[in-house]
Amino acid sequence: MADSKREIERKYEATDATRLPDLSRVAGVSAVEHLGLSELDAVYYDTEDLRLAADSLTLRRRTGGGDAGWHLKFPVATGIRDEIRAPLSDTLPPELAALIRSRVRDAAVVPVVRLRSARDVHRLTGPDGAPLAEISVDAVRAERLHGGSASTAWTEIEAELADDGDPAFLDAVERRLRKAGVRPSAAPSKLARALAETGPKGKPGGKRPRPHTAGDHVLAYVRDQNAAIVALDPAVRRGLPDSVHRMRVATRRLRSAFRTYRGILDRSVTGPVAEELRWLAAELGVDRDQEVLDERLRTRLDGLPRTLVLGPVRGRLRIWSVARRSGSRRHTVAVLDGSRYLELLGTLDALLADPPLLPAAAAPPGKVLSRAVHKDHRRLARRIAHARELPPGPERDVALHKARKAAKRARYAAEAARPALGKPARKSVKRLKAVQGVLGDHQDSVVAREALRALAVQAHLAGEPSFTWGLLYGQEEETAAARERELPGVWARASRAKIRTAPEG
Structure with missing residues (x-):
């Protein structure tokens, strides 16, 4: 079973001649313990066209040292990665x-680089x-296994923060290393350096060209949202906070772009793709919508004085929530594992490779x-x-919900x-986001009232007091009314944010 670690x-x-300075002089360090030399042997895997490396992911199978096994690393920020580990096996763990x-x-995942390192480790305590960090001097030998047969070698120093350590400690370590003449590496990882030094010589891939035409701008936006969906997939599978919501937003942005800019991208091509994106957003919403509702009801309940919470309200809410969310995450992962989702990703790739641009593009x-x-x-x-124009009631609620969707678009x-x-x-964008927020809170109140009424009925039939559910229902009614009173002013400000034609060129 895989586990994860923030690195x-x-x-x-x-x-080869570099020697570590006296690290006991780093602020906060009481002792420097020499842990000795270890031999590490790692084979890095990727597709033949290096798709993982292109997104700064690394997948390796390593033997030697204290953490032999399969390691998959996702970039989080500069110098920070999430490492997912699985036990050593002959094949890639599912x-x-x-x-x-x-x-x-x-695509097949094949061995692309082999790295053998002689690692000399010192622990700072x-x-x-308690450990503060480990400082390693690595003598690395890299051998290309796919796309060539070149080899290279180098020596580097690696400073890794201990679990739950303060990142500022690495600043103190770096100051000490710099005083000794040691400079930061230009390569973000060993794999990146190995690929660069053993790969075909040529110009490195540059940044995306600056958009000039209307089509360039729309395609850049479409490309960004497509990349977001792909990048968020593993986060959703790992159950990371807000990942489902962010992936769902990316699908909606993409679908909205196809609909809004149908004068630039041929609707006969993008229309079916937009429908598939609609399906994906709905599937992702199975878990997300209930998560939002649960949080809203819990927050409401937590805000009540104890004297107004009559009966087993919290227990009923918890049971109701668990029953509705049972299996929802498994359902989401099953969707991501399904052929329909993978076909959608392939269709988006094909669309970007050969975009259906109209003359206006x-x-x-x-x-x-x-x-x-x-x-x-x-x-x-x-x-x-x-x-x-509509009187308060269900019809107006539906109309405001449609307005919310239009605000998003x-x-x-x-x-x-x-x-x-x-x-x-x-x-x-800023002012429309405010409009969307007001309308969104109104719609969340509509959904919450439906749930509260159902909970009140269940409580009544079970012989429990329904007073608290009614009180919460009343609060949601007032919230909806407040948002409706707020809407004219927020909309007036958004209406004043005029977009004029930008200078050409």
């Missing part, structure tokens, strides 16, 4: 294979004897994008006006156009 480390250049599936799809972005943004803004205005349209249209688009 915080820094790498430094060294030579739990790690699942975490790279969104990137590798059906504090006054209480070649035009300068200002007028083309601003027209599309204005169209979605007018659509939102009509929906808000219609909702406000208008906001996403402005987001996609922001690089081309500049400050006006940024202001519009």
